[in-house]
Amino acid sequence: MKLVLSTLLTAAIMLTACATASTPDTPQFTRAEIEEDYEALLDFITSTHPDLSRSADFEVISTTAQQVRGSLPAVMSLPEAWMAMAVVNPLFGDAHTGLRRPVAAIESYQADGGRLFPAPVTIGQGGILRIAYNAEAEMGAAPGAQILEINNIDSQSIVARLAPRMRGETPELQRLIMERYFAEYYWLAYGGFEKYRVRIVNKDGTHQTVTLKAGVSEVSEDPGFRYERLDHGAALLTVPTFDLKYGAQFAAFLERAFEDVRQSGANTLIIDLRENGGGARDLSDLLIGYLSIEPVATTARITARVTEENAARLPGASLGTVVTVPLRQMTRLTSEPPKPFEGRVYVLIGKLTYSQAVVFAATVQDNGLAVIAGEETEGPANQTAQVQSNLLPHTGLEALAPLYVFTRASGEEGTRGLVPDIEIKDDPADPARSVEKLLALVQAAE
Structure with missing residues (x-):
């Protein structure tokens, strides 16, 4: 998958100019530590994924990684470190591959009373941000209203900053992932606030500035069946x-x-x-x-990275190698x-x-x-599967990569x-x- 390199390099360079707000007790990491974590991220993915070439351009990954290394400041917080390293995420062209958002850190922030942006959003073509149609009207902003600014930052600038850090096979899937977890990604880029001042355009064309009070999000145990x-x-x-x-x-x-x-x-x-x-x-x-x-049957064949976990099911294959074998998994x-x-x-x-x-x-x-x-x-x-995770040595951020590529039961190839x-x-x-x-x-x- 070939991407527009200039967009991604610009995103990396923006890091020092758009640092995430941090609190005095936020852990800090040195440039050397982030560089080591970045190498660990790339090494884990390239040594785990069975077929990166199906969706990624190695030359673009290498060039972008070099640019990121050269743009790192001397000291970084955890959100800043994620923002720096995650620029490589869309290059893999696979939502199962890349640097996961720091879920544990976000949950810890909320457990300590931290607030996330409270309104669900939709993100349209051109980075147009809206209050989601399923938002509660009592929130203070009408469902479907276009968001122009959040805390005096232009909404399209917010989307443009987050977009080059999303995992996913296509720009559309990356957009949908950003939409689903917008509050968490916003926190990584801009920090959390007690209140969010939002300038909107209502459906009737009237402009309005509303203040959304951030609540403490609770993790729902309802799976929605x-x-x-x-x-x-x-x-x-x-x-x-x-x-x-x-x-x-x-x-x-x-x-x-x-x-x-x-x-x-x-x-x-x-x-x-x-x-x-x-x-x-x-x-x-x-x-x-x-x-x-x-x-x-769920599959016709698999492409697999051979590990200690699956070697017994792939007789004769050497650890670390990649094999493609017929497999009718039932x-x-x-x-x-x-x-x-x-x-x-x-x-x-x-x-x-x-x-x-x-x-x-x-x-x-x-x-x-x-x-x-x-x-x-x-x-x-034809999905990648059996996603593995690896915690990076200094930040504890989570690298993801799959062990398998499944070919569907019909045998039809392609992406x-x-x-x-x-x-x-x-x-x-x-x-x-x-x-x-x-x-x-x-x-x-x-």
């Missing part, structure tokens, strides 16, 4: 995550939902994965178990498989559908278990996103419209 009966004998499953920590909740959710599907006599099932960023095959296999009585059934749903199944995907959610959707498409509807995913149908059988454009202002459109198409086809 939802079941709903729809009209015309249809049912809707909303599955926003396959995160392993929700495994028990997911199993119980599926049991209740499919019991109601049976009792209601539903003959059409829609599974909404538009917000699902992935997780573990343990959960996606559970769901497939309600759609198929037999195990089904879904795993539970000890007491449920009776599978026998009606029509549609899986709704979107640009944010990623990782294991893409693997699930590709699997049901390749095995004829469901019709895929929605928008082509920004992440590829294109998962293409739906039925294209339905999402409406950010009304996500439910996609479900309504799909249901209307289903009814019209009867």
